[in-house]
Amino acid sequence: MIKRTRNILAAAALLACGLGSQAYAQGVQGCILLKSTAEIAKEVVDAKGVKTVTMVPADKVVPGVEVTWTVTANNICKQPSEKVTINNAVPAHMSYVASSASGAGSDITFSLDGKTFGGPAQLTVIENGAARPAHAGEYKHVRWVFKDSLAPGATAVARFRAVLN
Amino acid sequence: MSFSFKQFKRASAACVALGSLIVSGQALAGGTIPGQSVDNIASVNYSVGGVAQTVIRSAPGAGNSTPGAGFGSVTTFVVDRKVDLYVQEVSGNATSPVSPGSTNQVTTFFLRNDGNDTQGVNLNAASVTGLLFTHNATVVMTNIRYFVESTVAATGPTCTSAGGAPAQPGGMQFTLGTDAATSIPTLAPDSCTWIYVVADTPIGALNSTWANVELTAIARAPITLAALTANTGVDNIAAIDVVFADPAATVTDRDQYAIVTAAFNVVKAHQVIDDFVSTSNYKPIPGARVEYTLTLTNNGGAAADTVSITDALPIQTAFFPTAYNGGASDVSVTVGATTTFCIAEAGGTDGNGDGCFRTTASGVTTLTVRNPVIASVPSGGSVAVRFRVTIQ
Numbered sequence: 001m002i003k004r005t006r007n008i009l010a011a012a013a014l015l016a017c018g019l020g021s022q023a024y025a026q027g028v029q030g031c032i033l034l035k036s037t038a039e040i041a042k043e044v045v046d047a048k049g050v051k052t053v054t055m056v057p058a059d060k061v062v063p064g065v066e067v068t069w070t071v072t073a074n075n076i077c078k079q080p081s082e083k084v085t086i087n088n089a090v091p092a093h094m095s096y097v098a099s100s101a102s103g104a105g106s107d108i109t110f111s112l113d114g115k116t117f118g119g120p121a122q123l124t125v126i127e128n129g130a131a132r133p134a135h136a137g138e139y140k141h142v143r144w145v146f147k148d149s150l151a152p153g154a155t156a157v158a159r160f161r162a163v164l165n
Numbered sequence: 166m167s168f169s170f171k172q173f174k175r176a177s178a179a180c181v182a183l184g185s186l187i188v189s190g191q192a193l194a195g196g197t198i199p200g201q202s203v204d205n206i207a208s209v210n211y212s213v214g215g216v217a218q219t220v221i222r223s224a225p226g227a228g229n230s231t232p233g234a235g236f237g238s239v240t241t242f243v244v245d246r247k248v249d250l251y252v253q254e255v256s257g258n259a260t261s262p263v264s265p266g267s268t269n270q271v272t273t274f275f276l277r278n279d280g281n282d283t284q285g286v287n288l289n290a291a292s293v294t295g296l297l298f299t300h301n302a303t304v305v306m307t308n309i310r311y312f313v314e315s316t317v318a319a320t321g322p323t324c325t326s327a328g329g330a331p332a333q334p335g336g337m338q339f340t341l342g343t344d345a346a347t348s349i350p351t352l353a354p355d356s357c358t359w360i361y362v363v364a365d366t367p368i369g370a371l372n373s374t375w376a377n378v379e380l381t382a383i384a385r386a387p388i389t390l391a392a393l394t395a396n397t398g399v400d401n402i403a404a405i406d407v408v409f410a411d412p413a414a415t416v417t418d419r420d421q422y423a424i425v426t427a428a429f430n431v432v433k434a435h436q437v438i439d440d441f442v443s444t445s446n447y448k449p450i451p452g453a454r455v456e457y458t459l460t461l462t463n464n465g466g467a468a469a470d471t472v473s474i475t476d477a478l479p480i481q482t483a484f485f486p487t488a489y490n491g492g493a494s495d496v497s498v499t500v501g502a503t504t505t506f507c508i509a510e511a512g513g514t515d516g517n518g519d520g521c522f523r524t525t526a527s528g529v530t531t532l533t534v535r536n537p538v539i540a541s542v543p544s545g546g547s548v549a550v551r552f553r554v555t556i557q
Contacts, residue, residue: 028231030221035228036207036240060396061203062247062408063196063281069240071207071223076230081211081218088207093197093244150211158207164244165197 031077032084032150039068063164066097071158073150080149086158088142089114093165098136100161106144114141196281196354199246199405204239248384248393249280249410253330254420255359258298262425264467266368268308271339272420274380275330276349277357280410285385286349288313290362293379297421304376304424306364311380312339313346314359324357333359351387362420372426372465377419384414425466427542432460433476438553453556454485462547469542473535474550482554484509484523484530489551496521497551498538507538509552 038058045051058067071088075081086103090096101108109117112125112134123134144158197203207223222237223229229237255273263270278284290311294302316337325331339361349358362378370376384393393414396406440453447453459476463469478484486495486509494506507521509532515522520538524531534550542548 028233030218030230030232031213032209032211032221033228033230034207034209034221034223034237036205036223036225038205038225038240038242058242060245060406060408061242062245062410064247067203067242069205069207071209072228073209073211074228077213079213081213082215083210083212083217085210086207087210088205091203091205093201093203164203 029076031075031079031081033074033076034086035072035074036088037070037072039070040065041068061164066161066163067094068159068161071144072155073158074155075150075152078152080151082149084146084150084156086144086146086156088158088160090140090142090160090162094162095137095165096139096142097161097163101142101144101159103144103146103156103158105148105156106146106158109143109145110139111141111143112138117141117143196247197244198354199244199282201244202241203244204241206237206239208237243405244281245396245406245408246282247280247408247410248282248284248395248414249278250284250286250382250384250414250416251275251277251279252360252380252382252416252418254380254418255330255333256420257329258421262466263366263422264426265366265370265424268365269341269363270306270366270422272362272364272378272422273333273339274360274362274418274420275333275357276352276360276382277324278352278354280384281354283351283353283387285387285390286352287383287385287390288348288360289381289383291379291381292364293377293419295377297375297377297419300375300421300423302375302377302421304367304370304374304422306376306378306422307367308365309378310363311347312344312361312363313349314361315340315344315346316358318349318352318356318358320353320356324355331357339363348390350390364422366422366424370424370426372424372428372467374424376422376424378422379417379419381415381417384409423466425544427463427467427469427472427544428465429469430462430464432462434458434460449556451556454553455482455556456488456551456553459550460547461542461550463542463544466544468544468546470536470540472539472542472548473533474539474548475531475533476550476552478530478532478554480528481557483557484511484532485553485555488553495552496532496534496538497549498534499549499551500539500542501546505538507534509534 039055040058041053042056043051043053071086073086111117112123124131125134142160146156150156208220210220211218219232221232224238225240253275255275288311290309292305344361360380362380393407395409435455435457437447437449438454438456440447440450489497490506495509496507498505507519508517509521509523510516511523513524520535522533539548
């Protein structure tokens with residue numbers, strides 16, 4: 001029995017590390033179902049020549065393409081969740097796009113080091129011995145702090161765009 | 166549970182190591198390399214009933230709700246191959262003047278790989294007509310060839326410029342025979358080189374006309390120069406797709422030759438300078454002396470350096486030698502502000518080599534005035550040739 005548990009947990013860990021499968025361990029489910037998706041804008045021209053832009057899963061991503069990262073937090077418990085805070089590091093090989101972060105009902109801050117968070121005006125970089133405002137492309141982390149509690153069944157959405165270097 | 170947690174940690178460590186391998190690709194200045202996985206994971210902190218809960222990490226697809234650093238998984242995509250060449254003629258204007266009949270006239274183009282992977286490049290060059298640099302090109306250049314600069318491709322700052330094509334490094338210029346390659350086996354991302362289009366100017370091309378040439382660069386597979394195919398269908402998120410930044414992975418740019426040649430306007434004037442009867446208001450009567458002035462103005466865009474003027478004298482006149490230079494010379498030649506003289510020997514031979522002589526055939530005397538007495542007539546300049554005759 002002990003051996004069996006061990007194997008199940010090892011398998012769960014392997015699943016969790018890359019295969020994208022649901023990794024719910026029995027009995028340890030939390031109250032928020034957190035999902036991250038990558039999408040890009042795709043222009044579609046219909047038979048009448050009318051162009052519409054739709055979001056599609058991130059395919060054909062080459063340097064210079066903007067990817068929209070969307071994080072959804074769904075409260076799956078019967079009690080409200082409070083102080084909901086979503087953190088997302090800007091992925092390696094990508095640069096945050098200025099003013100692209102959004103999240104209804106949240107305060108959005110950024111960080112260069114993952115420790116100190118602040119608004120764009122508060123982030124500075126030391127260059128040649130002098131402080132200058134950080135460029136958006138230098139932000140390494142984005143944080144959304146939702147002001148209101150998340151009701152049972154409700155979903156909070158956090159979104160930002162980053163361009164592939 | 167402690168033993169199973171250890172087991173879990175080992176499994177996690179294994180997958181972290183695997184992840185490190187996947188993300189070990191180097192990002193180049195010109196773009197993340199194809200095949201690079203880009204991973205993202207978000208996390209949420211929250212409280213329930215005032216009690217802080219364990220952090221939950223995100224997952225793609227259905228998401229993740231299992232708390233703990235070991236759960237959740239990355240949302241990922243693989244960087245695709247961007248095929249993106251940039252070509253730009255370097256002068257920004259019509260090339261320096263070419264004259265009709267001139268050969269191996271060179272225009273220079275700049276070529277850079279703006280994609281994120283090494284490409285081979287096929288080239289082509291052709292004559293095109295139409296408007297460019299505000300000039301409507303009508304002349305078709307001949308014997309059009311194209312060659313790759315033989316110096317190894319540059320990279321880095323040499324290849325970038327805010328204004329389009331960067332300046333060609335000093336000392337780099339087309340050398341026929343040395344710059345001989347007509348395709349590029351490999352051009353790395355952010356690397357650049359220069360392409361020379363070489364052509365001959367048609368002998369019959371007129372002054373102030375233009376000829377365009379168009380250079381075409383086609384991205385191909387490295388080394389083999391096999392054609393590339395863009396993946397236009399549904400993306401396989403886990404695999405590398407080929408994406409063309411330009412249709413058919415082909416880019417073009419044009420440059421222009423300005424054809425300039427001398428174009429003369431000729432005015433012939435005459436004046437009776439003495440009739441040996443009157444004291445003024447001389448009349449063109451037999452025995453009177455008449456001075457002809459031939460004025461040639463070069464309205465073309467180029468200096469003329471092999472000008473030869475011939476003028477057949479009216480049969481009612483006889484050439485009057487020794488009219489200038491205190492009786493030592495027969496013809497006066499003024500180029501610009503400088504006046505020189507020459508002796509126009511009869512008999513068709515320029516005995517003293519000064520550029521002037523007379524030929525008589527069927528009773529008509531023809532005067533020839535040429536180099537060296539007229540060395541060169543600059544663009545916009547003029548030459549005045551004066552000689553005298555006696556009315557028979």
